Amino acid sequence: MKFIKFIFSKFFWINVVLAIIALYVVFYLTMSNLDNYTNHGIKIEVPNLKGLQLDQVQDSLISLDLNFEIRDSVFSDDFPIGMVIQQDPLPNTDEFPNFIKPSRTIYITIVKRQETFKVVPDFLTNVTSKNIGKSKLEMLGFNVDLEIKNHKDKDKILGLEFENKVLKAGQKLPKGSLVKIIFGSGDNGQPIELPDFKGMNVYLALNKANEIGLDLDIHYYDSIKDHRDSNLAVIYQQFPDPEINNKTLISIGSMVTIDANLSTPLDTIYSKDTVALNFKI
Incomplete structure (x- = not known):
């Protein structure tokens, strides 16, 4: 009973009316200022920034009340440093009309220093x-x-x-x-591991020997016609031999005698090494 009396009381209806008036005022003020806040009806053609330098971009956008931000920078040998080569949003054209509101940001990609x-x-x-x-x-x-x-x-x-x-x-x-x-290092005489040259061609053996500081005395046992043949010849015997002579170390600067011919096949484990060395003979 008290609740029903309160609903029909003068105090209740006065508060209802005041609440409705307050909501109307808030709604009216919000809607009347919404256009100004969102720049409704105001649009700017998106300018074409491609090909401009950074200082030109800044000058162009200040007058339009627009901002820019560098999204990315890339190397290029075709364009000068600092030039804009991409932008988002795309520029306004007849084929692709594009507009933006004031105070918005255009994201650009520029060229950084060129690689020499x-x-x-x-x-x-x-x-x-x-x-x-x-x-x-x-x-x-x-x-x-x-x-x-x-x-x-x-x-x-x-x-x-x-x-x-x-x-x-x-x-x-x-x-x-x-x-x-x-x-x-110039450490002539210092002991190093003696390589097993057998199965290598002469080209690979010379590279290996030069790399670790050994000299090779090469003996050919086939008819070697030219430089190509001399490089293709495969080593089938060496002295000292780490297997036969039970010698695993040799002094830097030492001479290793190798025997090579064209009839011995190249060991397959050196095929990849041959490719890696850009083998041109």
């Missing part, structure tokens, strides 16, 4: 010291790291590496790359 590539010199054909090699590489704009390796020839460049991969003369690397020079 330099050719790696040939340090292996002729004997080159680490100091000369280091100077030449630094003059080309490379960073240089040095690694010493047991070898009979002191300071001789034995190889180059980039990111733990063998570098060959003529390869191109970005300027500023870190190139590692591997050079000889």
